[in-house]
Amino acid sequence: MADTIVAIATAPGEGGISIVRLSGPEAEAVLHRVFLPASAAAWPLESHRLTYGTAREGETPLDECMAVLMRAPRSYTREDVAELQLHGGGSTAGRVLQACLRAGARLAEPGEFTRRAFCNGRIDLSQAEAVMALIRSRGEQARQAALRQLTGGAAAFVRKAADELYGIQAGLAACIDYPEEVSEEEAASSLSPRILVLAETLEEAADEQGARIAREGLRVALCGRPNVGKSSLLNALTRQELAIVTPVAGTTRDTVQGELTLGGCLIRVTDTAGMRETEDPVERLGVERALKALREADTVLLVFDASLPLTEEDRALAAQVRSLGKPDVLAVRNKSDLPEATRETDLAALLPGVPCLTVCAQEPESLRPLREALRQRAQAGDTLALTQPRHLEAARRAAGHLRQAARTLAEAPCDLAAVDLLAAQQALAEITGDAVEEKLLDRVFADFCVGK
Ligand SMILES: Nc1nc2c(ncn2[C@@H]2O[C@H](COP(=O)(O)OP(=O)(O)OP(=O)(O)O)[C@@H](O)[C@H]2O)c(=O)[nH]1
Ligand SMILES: [Mg+2]
Structure with missing residues (x-):
C-alpha cells in the first residue's frame, strides 16, 4: 500500500460530472502535476476544500474542473486522497x-480504495463488504x-457472540489451569448449555432464505392450470402489461x-405456463420451466378459477405442490366477479392448512x-443481523465448531474442547476481518467495482 492509486470513481456513460480519485502518499504530488488552480495562491491546497481550476497534462488543458484534497487520516482510505470533479462522460475522465x-499513480484494482480503508483500520471487513452491497442494493x-x-x-x-465465547473459553481455561478447584464435570455441566445456546443463536442468524430475500427480494411464482388468470394477476400486481392475456387456454x-x-421490499413475480398434460413440445417445455419456477419460489401462489368447478388438473397440481413440500403456499381464488362454482371451503379441503385469498x-x-x-413475507428479513452469504457461512461454521465443543466436553478431557472453541x-x-488471510481479502474485494 506504499504506492498511489487512481481510478474513475463514477459510473461510465453520460452524466453531469465524473470523478477521478487518487489515494496514497503521492496523491497531492500527482494532483499538483495534473491540476492548475485558478488562483496562483492556491498551493498548498487547504484540506477538505473544493478548489476551482483546470485539469491538464503538461501545458495541455484537459477540462475545467474542481479539485479537493483530503489529507490523511481524515479520508475514506485514511491516506491522502485527492479527487478531480470533471465534466461527465467517459472521454474527459x-x-x-x-x-x-x-x-506517477497506478491504476487501482477493484475495491482497492475500500481495501485500504479496511487495512488502515477505518472500517472492519463486514463494513467494507457493506459498501458494495449498498452500491448494488435495489429497493429500500x-x-x-x-x-x-x-x-x-x-x-x-x-462482537456480542465473540464476547460470550470468550466467557466460555475463560471458564474452560479455569478448569484446565486449576483442576483441583473446578472439576471437569462441573465445567462441562455449566459450560455446555452456554455453548449450545450460542450455537443456536448463530444458526438462527444464519438464515439463508431470509438473508437472500433481504438482499434480492421475495421470489413469488404464479402457478395454476391454464386460463385461471395467472398472467392477468401478474399484470395487475405489477400494474404493467407484461404478459399476453387471452381467453385461449395455453396462452403463456x-x-x-x-x-x-x-413497503420498500422488492417482490419478483414469475408468471408461468398453465400446467397440464400436453403433447405440444413447446408447451411441455413451458410446463418444465413452470415447475422450475415453482421449486425456486419463496412463496407459491396457486391460482384457481372460482367461476368453474375444480378440475382434475387443479387437483393434480395441488397434489404436486404438496408433494414438493413447499413451506409457503397461498391459494388464490380468482375471477370472484363471476358466479361462484368453487368455494373457499372446496380449496380448504383440497389444500388443508393453506391460506386462501379471493381476488378478481x-x-x-x-x-x-x-x-x-x-x-409481510418480504419484510421478514428486515431485522436480520447477517445478510451476506460469506457471513452466513462463517456463522454456520462457528456454530458447528461449538456443537463439536459441547460433544467433546461430554466425552473427552476439557483441553480438547478448547481446540473446538478456538x-x-x-x-x-473472519466475518469482521479480525483474522483473515490475504487470499480471503482478494476474494472479497475482487467482487468490487473499480474506483470504490
Ligand atoms: N371475469 C374475469 N375474467 C378474468 C379474470 N382474470 C382473468 N380473466 C380472463 O381469463 C382469461 C385467461 O386469463 P389469463 O390471465 O391469460 O390466464 P392464464 O392463467 O395466464 O392462462 P394461461 O397462460 O393459458 O395458462 C382471459 O380471458 C382473462 O381476461 C377475472 O378476475 N375475472
Ligand atoms: Mg398466462
Whole structure:
C-alpha cells in the first residue's frame, strides 16, 4: 500500500460530472502535476476544500474542473486522497486518468480504495463488504440491510457472540489451569448449555432464505392450470402489461418476470405456463420451466378459477405442490366477479392448512389482501443481523465448531474442547476481518467495482 492509486470513481456513460480519485502518499504530488488552480495562491491546497481550476497534462488543458484534497487520516482510505470533479462522460475522465497515470499513480484494482480503508483500520471487513452491497442494493429493503451492515450491525452481532465465547473459553481455561478447584464435570455441566445456546443463536442468524430475500427480494411464482388468470394477476400486481392475456387456454408458453415494490421490499413475480398434460413440445417445455419456477419460489401462489368447478388438473397440481413440500403456499381464488362454482371451503379441503385469498384480477382493490400477504413475507428479513452469504457461512461454521465443543466436553478431557472453541472464535473473526488471510481479502474485494 506504499504506492498511489487512481481510478474513475463514477459510473461510465453520460452524466453531469465524473470523478477521478487518487489515494496514497503521492496523491497531492500527482494532483499538483495534473491540476492548475485558478488562483496562483492556491498551493498548498487547504484540506477538505473544493478548489476551482483546470485539469491538464503538461501545458495541455484537459477540462475545467474542481479539485479537493483530503489529507490523511481524515479520508475514506485514511491516506491522502485527492479527487478531480470533471465534466461527465467517459472521454474527459479517461484522459485525466491517463494524465494521473503518467504523473506517477497506478491504476487501482477493484475495491482497492475500500481495501485500504479496511487495512488502515477505518472500517472492519463486514463494513467494507457493506459498501458494495449498498452500491448494488435495489429497493429500500436491500438498501437498509446494507446500511445496517455499514454502520456496524453485523460487527456488533459478531462482537456480542465473540464476547460470550470468550466467557466460555475463560471458564474452560479455569478448569484446565486449576483442576483441583473446578472439576471437569462441573465445567462441562455449566459450560455446555452456554455453548449450545450460542450455537443456536448463530444458526438462527444464519438464515439463508431470509438473508437472500433481504438482499434480492421475495421470489413469488404464479402457478395454476391454464386460463385461471395467472398472467392477468401478474399484470395487475405489477400494474404493467407484461404478459399476453387471452381467453385461449395455453396462452403463456414461457415464464414471464415482473417486479413490484411493497413497503420498500422488492417482490419478483414469475408468471408461468398453465400446467397440464400436453403433447405440444413447446408447451411441455413451458410446463418444465413452470415447475422450475415453482421449486425456486419463496412463496407459491396457486391460482384457481372460482367461476368453474375444480378440475382434475387443479387437483393434480395441488397434489404436486404438496408433494414438493413447499413451506409457503397461498391459494388464490380468482375471477370472484363471476358466479361462484368453487368455494373457499372446496380449496380448504383440497389444500388443508393453506391460506386462501379471493381476488378478481380485473379489480385492483380486490388484490389488497394479497399485496399485504406478500409484503409481510418480504419484510421478514428486515431485522436480520447477517445478510451476506460469506457471513452466513462463517456463522454456520462457528456454530458447528461449538456443537463439536459441547460433544467433546461430554466425552473427552476439557483441553480438547478448547481446540473446538478456538476454531469457532476464528470463524467469527473472519466475518469482521479480525483474522483473515490475504487470499480471503482478494476474494472479497475482487467482487468490487473499480474506483470504490
Ligand atoms: N371475469 C374475469 N375474467 C378474468 C379474470 N382474470 C382473468 N380473466 C380472463 O381469463 C382469461 C385467461 O386469463 P389469463 O390471465 O391469460 O390466464 P392464464 O392463467 O395466464 O392462462 P394461461 O397462460 O393459458 O395458462 C382471459 O380471458 C382473462 O381476461 C377475472 O378476475 N375475472
Ligand atoms: Mg398466462
